[in-house]
Amino acid sequence: MARLDWYVRANLKLRHLQLLVALDDYRHLGKVASLMHVTQPALSKTLAELQGGLDAKLFERTGRGLRPTEVGLVLIRHARKMLQDLSEAGDELHSVATGISRRIRIGTLPASASWLLPEALVRLKQREPNAAVFVREATMDLLSNEMRLGNLDAIVGTLPARRGSQPEFEEHPLFEDDTVLVARCDHPLAKLSAISWLDVAPYPWVLPPTDSLLRQPLLVAFNAHGIDPPQNYIETLSLNISLHYVRSTDSLAAMPGSAAARFANAGLIARLPLRLTRLMRSVGVMWPKGPASNPALASLLKCLEEVAADVERL
Numbered sequence: 001m002a003r004l005d006w007y008v009r010a011n012l013k014l015r016h017l018q019l020l021v022a023l024d025d026y027r028h029l030g031k032v033a034s035l036m037h038v039t040q041p042a043l044s045k046t047l048a049e050l051q052g053g054l055d056a057k058l059f060e061r062t063g064r065g066l067r068p069t070e071v072g073l074v075l076i077r078h079a080r081k082m083l084q085d086l087s088e089a090g091d092e093l094h095s096v097a098t099g100i101s102r103r104i105r106i107g108t109l110p111a112s113a114s115w116l117l118p119e120a121l122v123r124l125k126q127r128e129p130n131a132a133v134f135v136r137e138a139t140m141d142l143l144s145n146e147m148r149l150g151n152l153d154a155i156v157g158t159l160p161a162r163r164g165s166q167p168e169f170e171e172h173p174l175f176e177d178d179t180v181l182v183a184r185c186d187h188p189l190a191k192l193s194a195i196s197w198l199d200v201a202p203y204p205w206v207l208p209p210t211d212s213l214l215r216q217p218l219l220v221a222f223n224a225h226g227i228d229p230p231q232n233y234i235e236t237l238s239l240n241i242s243l244h245y246v247r248s249t250d251s252l253a254a255m256p257g258s259a260a261a262r263f264a265n266a267g268l269i270a271r272l273p274l275r276l277t278r279l280m281r282s283v284g285v286m287w288p289k290g291p292a293s294n295p296a297l298a299s300l301l302k303c304l305e306e307v308a309a310d311v312e313r314l
Contacts, residue, residue: 014086016050017079019043020058024076027065077149084150103132104296107143109157109213110237111256112283116174117156120303124296127303131296139211139237144169147286153294154287156304158213158256158280170289172301173282174308178257179214181272182264184247190270197225200274204232206242206253217279218254243268256283283308 022032029047033040051058058072068076108117117135124131136143136152140160146152148168159171181200189195189203207230208214222229234251236242242253246269254276255263263269285301 011053015046017083019046019050020072020076020079021083023047023059023066024068024072027067029066081150103134104294104300105134105136105151105153106300107136107138107146107152107155107157109140109143109155110137110239111177111259112157113137114239114259115262116258116283116304116307119307120156120300123303123306124300128296128299131299139209140213141211144286147288153297154285154300156285157283159282159284159286160213161281168289169286171284171286173284174304175258175283176278177280177283179254179276179279180257180260181252181274181276182246182255182260182269183252183272184249185267185270187250187252187270187272189252189272193273195272195274197222197227197274200252200272201227203230204249204251205230206245206251207233207235208254209235209237212237214254214280221276221279254279256280258283 018036019032022035023029026032026035029040029043033043036043047058054071054075056071057069058075059066059068061067106117113135121133121135124133136146138146140155140157143152143155143157144160147155158177159173183190183203189199192199208218219229234245236245239255239259242255243263245251246253252272260269260271264271285304287297
């Protein structure tokens with residue numbers, strides 16, 4: 001144990017960290033050697049030295065290339081964090097030297113990416129033109145993992161269901177958003193003044209993917225009303241794909257009320273007269289617990305609050 005601690009503190013070098021992350025990403029010595037502009041034998045020698053110094057096997061060979069061992073996964077996770085910290089240090093030093101604000105890295109769910117975050121970013125850039133912003137759009141599970149690894153400063157979107165699995169994150173609700181059912185404007189159901197769950201049962205659907213926040217609550221709603229889940233459906237998180245697919249077919253889709261209202265006001269889709277109980281938690285922002293590491297986050301949060309307040313006044 002003492003030897004392992006000594007090696008990590010005294011002999012672990014930047015090139016070792018880069019090698020570990022690259023091997024995890026590409027799982028092939030030849031590809032990594034080409035990427036790092038070294039020969040494959042030299043790369044193999046470096047990996048052998050690292051494993052010898054740690055007295056542990058970090059990767060094992062499989063039919064599909066290299067696979068990290070349990071020890072390798074632990075070291076890779078910390079290697080990514082250390083490389084990210086070094087990158088952030090470079091960004092911060094650059095901002096001090098040039099007067100340009102440090103980059104803020106935001107994860108967002110597709111619904112929030114369609115209007116909430118873009119409108120907040122417009123305000124942020126008006127006030128801080130030099131602010132650098134990176135945005136990644138994905139599911140909450142993927143974004144949460146990226147934030148745990150230190151690759152994101154915050155996540156904007158529907159807050160996950162209350163459970164004790166994410167105690168490392170702070171959250172700030174912005175507004176309540178209904179879930180509504182939509183269809184194309186000339187859909188047969190759009191002509192009715194009231195519809196039931198039995199009315200929607202025969203139609204195809206656009207469903208959120210299984211790893212998205214809305215999928216399970218929607219399936220529970222089908223079951224609660226005695227309706228079998230749709231057999232004819234496509235799965236997507238993209239509001240753009242949902243919009244075009246719904247407008248071109250008989251399909252129905254569940255959408256956040258704020259997004260559906262914008263599409264309906266533009267005459268693109270119709271909101272169907274079926275009342276859905278609140279299926280989701282508030283729309284809000286999540287960030288890692290502890291002292292704020294990025295002052296730009298406070299500015300973005302203020303802009304998001306202003307946009308959310310405008311929504312609630314509508």
